[in-house]
Amino acid sequence: MEAYLDNSATTRCSDRACQLMVDLLTKDYGNPSSLHMKGIEAERFVETAKKKIAKTLRVSEKEIIFTSGGTESNNLAIIGAAMANRRAGNHIITTSIEHASVENPMEFLKEQGFDITYLSVDENGIISLEELEEAVTEQTILVSMMQVNNEIGAIEPVAEAAELIKKKNPATLIHVDAIQSYGKMYIYPKKLGIDMLSVSGHKIHGPKGSGFLWVKEKTKLKPLILGGGQQKGMRSGTENVPAIAGLGEAAEEIYENLDEKRAHLYGLKQRFINGIERLEGTHVNGKTGEDSAPHIVSVSFEGIRSEVLLHSLEDRGIYVSSGSACSSNNHAGKQKGSKTLRNIHLKENLLDSTLRFSFSVHTTEEEIDYTLEVLGELLPVLKKYTRH
Amino acid sequence: MYKSFLVKYGEIGVKGKNRYIFENMLMEQIRHALKTAEGEFEVTKEQGRIYVNVVSDDYDYDETVEALSRVFGIVGFCPLLQVEDEGFDKLAETVVDYLGKEYPEKNFTFKVNARRARKNYPLDSMEINAELGGKILDAFPESKVDVHNPEVMVCIEIRSLINIYSKEIPGPGGMPVGSNGKAMLLLSGGIDSPVAGYMIAKRGVALDATYFHAPPYTSERAKQKVVDLAKLVARYSGPINLHVVNFTDIQLYIYEKCPHEELTIIMRRYMMKLAEHFAKENRCLGLITGESIGQVASQTMQSLAATNEVCTMPVYRPLIGFDKQEIVEVSEKIDTYETSIQPFEDCCTIFVAKHPVTKPNIEYIKKSETKLEEKIDDLMQTAIDTVEVIHVEAE
Numbered sequence: 001m002e003a004y005l006d007n008s009a010t011t012r013c014s015d016r017a018c019q020l021m022v023d024l025l026t027k028d029y030g031n032p033s034s035l036h037m038k039g040i041e042a043e044r045f046v047e048t049a050k051k052k053i054a055k056t057l058r059v060s061e062k063e064i065i066f067t068s069g070g071t072e073s074n075n076l077a078i079i080g081a082a083m084a085n086r087r088a089g090n091h092i093i094t095t096s097i098e099h100a101s102v103e104n105p106m107e108f109l110k111e112q113g114f115d116i117t118y119l120s121v122d123e124n125g126i127i128s129l130e131e132l133e134e135a136v137t138e139q140t141i142l143v144s145m146m147q148v149n150n151e152i153g154a155i156e157p158v159a160e161a162a163e164l165i166k167k168k169n170p171a172t173l174i175h176v177d178a179i180q181s182y183g184k185m186y187i188y189p190k191k192l193g194i195d196m197l198s199v200s201g202h203k204i205h206g207p208k209g210s211g212f213l214w215v216k217e218k219t220k221l222k223p224l225i226l227g228g229g230q231q232k233g234m235r236s237g238t239e240n241v242p243a244i245a246g247l248g249e250a251a252e253e254i255y256e257n258l259d260e261k262r263a264h265l266y267g268l269k270q271r272f273i274n275g276i277e278r279l280e281g282t283h284v285n286g287k288t289g290e291d292s293a294p295h296i297v298s299v300s301f302e303g304i305r306s307e308v309l310l311h312s313l314e315d316r317g318i319y320v321s322s323g324s325a326c327s328s329n330n331h332a333g334k335q336k337g338s339k340t341l342r343n344i345h346l347k348e349n350l351l352d353s354t355l356r357f358s359f360s361v362h363t364t365e366e367e368i369d370y371t372l373e374v375l376g377e378l379l380p381v382l383k384k385y386t387r388h
Numbered sequence: 389m390y391k392s393f394l395v396k397y398g399e400i401g402v403k404g405k406n407r408y409i410f411e412n413m414l415m416e417q418i419r420h421a422l423k424t425a426e427g428e429f430e431v432t433k434e435q436g437r438i439y440v441n442v443v444s445d446d447y448d449y450d451e452t453v454e455a456l457s458r459v460f461g462i463v464g465f466c467p468l469l470q471v472e473d474e475g476f477d478k479l480a481e482t483v484v485d486y487l488g489k490e491y492p493e494k495n496f497t498f499k500v501n502a503r504r505a506r507k508n509y510p511l512d513s514m515e516i517n518a519e520l521g522g523k524i525l526d527a528f529p530e531s532k533v534d535v536h537n538p539e540v541m542v543c544i545e546i547r548s549l550i551n552i553y554s555k556e557i558p559g560p561g562g563m564p565v566g567s568n569g570k571a572m573l574l575l576s577g578g579i580d581s582p583v584a585g586y587m588i589a590k591r592g593v594a595l596d597a598t599y600f601h602a603p604p605y606t607s608e609r610a611k612q613k614v615v616d617l618a619k620l621v622a623r624y625s626g627p628i629n630l631h632v633v634n635f636t637d638i639q640l641y642i643y644e645k646c647p648h649e650e651l652t653i654i655m656r657r658y659m660m661k662l663a664e665h666f667a668k669e670n671r672c673l674g675l676i677t678g679e680s681i682g683q684v685a686s687q688t689m690q691s692l693a694a695t696n697e698v699c700t701m702p703v704y705r706p707l708i709g710f711d712k713q714e715i716v717e718v719s720e721k722i723d724t725y726e727t728s729i730q731p732f733e734d735c736c737t738i739f740v741a742k743h744p745v746t747k748p749n750i751e752y753i754k755k756s757e758t759k760l761e762e763k764i765d766d767l768m769q770t771a772i773d774t775v776e777v778i779h780v781e782a783e
Contacts, residue, residue, distance in 0.1 A: 311604030385643055385739075 002317040003367035007203075008150055008180060008296055008358035009321055014205040014253055017246035021207060024242040032239050033230065042241045049248025056255045057197070058188050059214055065234045066244050069211035070179040070200030071101035074144075076213050076224050076235070077175040077196040078105040081142050082114060084220040088171060089139035095119045095127050095156070097149055097340040102177055106144075115139070124286045125154030125344050132161055136168040143174050148181040151340040151356055152286035153296030155181070162193035173219060179203055183254035184262070184294055195219050199251075201243065205360070206250030210243035254361075261361050265294035268359050268368055272297055275372035279379060285346065285354065295359045298341075300350035304382045309355060312382060316374045321356045389489065390449065390467040393456065394553060395438040398463040398561070413564040413592075414438065414461040420626060421459045424782060425451035435505070435547075439468070453557060458624050460590050461567075462559030466543075469552040476511060480523040483542065483552055487524065490554065491540060495530035499538035504546045516544060563592030565626050570594040571704060572667035573621075573676040574659065575630070577613045580678030580707055582621050582724040583715050587706035588676050589625035596670050597621075597628050597780075598663040600635040605739070613730055615778060620724045623782040631666045632776040635659070638767045639739055645759040648741040652686045653748045654757060655739070656695045658768070664701055665772060674702040680710050685744040694748045 004012075024045060030038030032046055047061070054061035067073045082092060094106055096118045110116050117135045119127045127145070136143070143165055147158050158176055165172050175196040178187055182197075183204035189197050196219065201210030215221055215234075227236030254261075269288070276282050281302035286292060301309060306322035313320055341351055357371070397414060415431045415438060422429045422440070427447025432439050440456070449467075456465050471482055488494070502516035511519065521533055524542070545551040573585040575597040585595050599614045611632060618630045642654050663675055679687045686695070696703055707715055719725040757764075 307607065308605050311607055315604055385640060 001367070001370050002319075003363075003371050004319050005357045005359060005363065005367070005371060006319045006321050007360035007363070008356065010202045010208065011205045011360050012362065013202075013207055013246070014250050016253055017206055017249040020249050021242040021246040024245055028241075030241075032241060033228070042239075045241055045245045046239050049244045049251075052248040052252040053199075053212060056187075056251050057214060059190065060217065063214050063217055065213045065215060065231055066239060066247075067211045067213055067235060068209050068240070069202070070099075070177070070198055072224075073179075073198035073200070073211050073213040074099070074101040074175075074177055075105050076221070077198055077215075078102065078142065078144055079109065080221040080224060081173050081175065081196070081219070082109050082112075083222040085141040085173065086114075089137075089141045091115045091117070091137055091139035091141065093117045093119065093132070093135050093140060093143040095121060095145050096343045097121050097125055097151075097154075098144070098146055099150055099177060099179070102144055102146070103339075119145075121154075121343055123344050125149050125152050125340060127156055127161070129157060129160055129164060133164045133168060136165050136172060138169060140165075140169050140172045143172055144177065145175075146177040146180070147187070148178075148184065148293040148296070149286075149340055150180045150296070151338055152298040152344065153180075153293035154286050155185075155291060155293060158194065159192045166193060180293060180296070183251070183258075184265070186258065189214060189216070196221075201247040201250060204250050204254045206247040207243045209240065210247040212247070262294050264361065265359055265363075266290060268363055268365065269294060269297055271365060272357065272359075272368050272372070275368070276375075279372075279375060281379070281383070283350065285341070285344065297357045298354060299357065300346065300354040301379065302350065302353065304353050304379065306353050306355050309353075309378065309382060312378050313355075313371075313374065316378075318371050318374060321358070322354070389486075390469065391442045392468045392470050393440040393452070394466045394468045394551065395440060395456070395462055396464045396466070396556070396559075397438070397461050410461070410564060410567055411438065413567045414459070417459050417461065417564045417566070417626070418456065421455040421623075422452065424623070425455045427452065440465075457557065457559055459564070460560055460562035460592065460624065461564035463561055464556040464558050466553040466556050470549045471552065473509070473546070473550055476516075476519065479544075479550060480520055483520060483544070484523060484527040486552055487528070487540070487542065487554070494528045496528075496539045497532045497534035497537075498524065498540040498542055499533065499535050500524070500542045500544065502544040502546070506546050506548065509546045516546075520544065560590065560624070562590035565589055565592055565624075566594050568592035569673045570596060570671065571674040571676050572663055572670070572672040573597040573628075574663050574678075575599050575614055575618060575621075576678070577610055577617065577728065577730075578678065579712075579719050579725065579728040580680065580683075580715055581676075582617045582678075582728065583718045583722070584676050584678035584704075584706050585621045586624055586718065586722050586724075588704055589621070593625075595621065595625040595628050595676075596631070596666070596672060598631045598633060598659075598666055600659055600662075601632050602636045602639055603634070605636065605639075613727060615780060616727050617724055618778075618780040619783055620722070620727060622780050624722065626782075628780045629670065630778040630780050632778060633662055633666075633771050634774055635662075635771065638764070638771060641760060641763060641767055643739060646756045649743055649745050650748065650753060650756050651739055651741055652744050653691055653694050653753055654760075656686055656691075657698045657753070657757075658764075660695055660698050660703075662768065662771060664699055666775070667701060672701075674704050675699060676704045676706070678707055678715075679705045680707045680712075680715065683712065685746045688746050690747040690749075691745075694750050694753055697750055 028041050030042035032043035050061040050064045053064055092114055106116050119131055121127050145156055148155055162174050174194040176194050177198050179200045182199045195216045197214040199212050202208040223234045225236050230236050273284055273288050276299055283300040285298040310322050418431050425448055427442055428444035430441045430443050469486055500517045500520045502513045504513045540554050543553050571593050573595050575581045589595055597618055601611050618628050622628050638658055646654050
């Protein structure tokens with residue numbers, strides 16, 4: 001049996017998206033900027049994708065900028081906003097558990113002279129609204145935070161945070177990294193009171209190399225990629241029409257019957273957690289109920305190296321991620337490992353013993369049960385060979 | 389501009405009556421190495437010299453130079469201009485034209501070094517040197533003759549064709565691979581073992597390799613890394629048969645039965661035994677390891693003695709007196725460093741005791757090993773039966 005439980009890393013592309021992409025690569029392969037019919041047809045596919053995405057967010061289709069994926073969306077939002085608004089202030093706030101595609105642009109901006117505040121999180125990976133409120137000043141031009149944490153599935157209080165921020169400094173822009181939340185929950189940026197939102201295509205059964213940034217109208221943003229002025233100059237380069245269309249299709253599809261899908265995912269999550277808790281020496285990290293993401297479960301296994309367990313599971317057809325890459329034999333001497341796990345103050349001995357299981361709509365109860373059964377077999381054996 | 393190369397070899401030139409064997413091996417190695425360069429080449433031997441001639445209309449000069457600079461046995465090679473004899477004036481014109489292109493700054497010191505192998509040429513060597521020197525001075529007024537320490541040595545060889553060259557690109561030295569048999573390299577994913585393989589191959593030894601894989605404790609990526617390293621070493625050593633041995637069950641069994649501080653030593657003893665088995669099976673004449681005295685607990689003099697004790701074949705340890713930094717320098721030179729430092733674990737750390745013995749006593753080790761008697765032979769046999777052999781060639 002095979003169980004792919006690494007859907008937060010990437011997902012299988014949906015058949016609908018694939019079919020459309022094949023057509024666009026082989027039949028309607030025009031360049032949207034061309035003046036002839038082939039170009040206009042291609043442009044229509046881009047427009048359709050925009051409409052489909054805009055509908056899921058209840059925003060205007062004019063506010064969608066297509067990118068090469070989540071990383072580019074985050075870079076464009078953070079660096080683009082900082083560069084366009086640097087005269088208004090030089091202070092930026094983010095959290096201590098962001099993905100590298102937020103963290104590294106922040107480090108870049110720090111080198112450019114910006115002042116960055118990293119908010120701490122509690123043991124469940126949730127930021128403190130008081131700390132946030134205190135951090136916002138007149139100088140604050142941007143707050144960037146994730147909606148769902150990619151490692152433990154914590155849901156951040158985005159709406160409450162946005163309200164506080166705007167009350168204290170209405171000019172502060174708010175960017176939300178929704179890469180793990182889009183397609184798993186309803187997200188209405190206008191209701192949330194935010195200005196930018198990043199999404200990646202391949203996390204929602206769309207193609208890799210696709211993504212978008214939603215930017216509220218009139219938000220000041222500088223483009224990072226310069227060239228022929230496509231997408232109103234915000235992202236030059238011939239639009240990746242097949243990927244964009246595939247992303248649009250996947251976005252539409254994942255929001256069809258979302259309530260049912262969420263119920264299915266939460267059902268799987270509960271079933272999995274119940275099983276895990278029956279196994280000795282296991283700890284589920286973060287919140288576990290409907291106040292957490294429906295598709296991510298982080299588990300620490302006492303006395304077992306995550307990499308070893310990962311490969312043992314792989315041997316049985318079960319694919320997962322390690323919460324932290326091994327740091328004990330690191331030639332580069334750089335501290336690696338999970339920032340999220342460190343920042344929720346997971347015990348030192350569990351840092352290297354944590355796996356992430358992440359589900360998709362295709363995941364079945366049988367796969368969950370099979371995984372639990374295999375874990376039940378493996379854990380006692382692996383525990384025997386612990387470093388003393 | 390160049391259509392041939394003159395290959396210079398040092399050591400093998402003095403091998404007496406066996407010389408032709410070494411030369412033929414060198415030519416074979418050159419032919420093999422040139423497969424990675426774009427173009428078609430012919431390798432010939434004439435009057436005790438080896439030439440590489442380009443026979444295709446076009447070829448990649450840089451790739452050719454790179455390929456030749458990896459062939460052990462080559463001390464240096466000269467990009468060669470070969471022309472027909474069309475009289476001395478024409479020759480002088482060609483040489484001046486050649487120097488103008490090769491040294492566009494035109495203010496060098498030089499010496500002409502002519503050799504007349506074909507004795508019916510109208511000028512003798514001394515006359516050629518003088519005449520040609522004059523023509524060069526006329527053409528490049530800023531240049532100067534310096535017979536003791538010239539920047540440019542203009543070599544002219546009058547044979548059936550005339551060879552003109554002035555540059556020598558250094559080769560790696562050593563002896564042609566295959567001229568000294570074959571040895572089995574214990575290849576891990578680290579920095580040292582590829583360097584050890586390179587150094588022994590340099591002395592003319594062909595390589596096979598053994599890697600110990602311990603799934604799930606080591607990952608597929610760690611194995612891929614070893615294959616990648618073997619490919620890099622194969623650029624020098626020629627093709628390598630990489631034996632991937634599944635070592636997990638042996639490791640677990642040792643872990644279960646023996647004192648943990650002795651794990652590494654006992655493990656290494658079984659690794660040596662297995663490597664020696666595959667070495668004999670493949671007609672290797674020795675084992676090669678990347679050990680250097682005192683580098684880690686398993687490489688103290690006592691530990692080396694303990695692992696060495698199980699081998700009946702000679703174990704070559706070319707890095708034995710090297711410091712880590714010296715090993716790193718060679719690995720950077722042969723381009724294996726970047727691959728070696730990729731952070732996939734070669735052997736999982738859970739099998740390394742916190743305080744391993746550094747001065748193992750062979751008698752104690754042997755006593756511990758008696759606890760393995762029940763199953764170890766079967767496990768060894770399984771490891772031998774399930775070995776995966778990957779034929780690795782340079783890319």
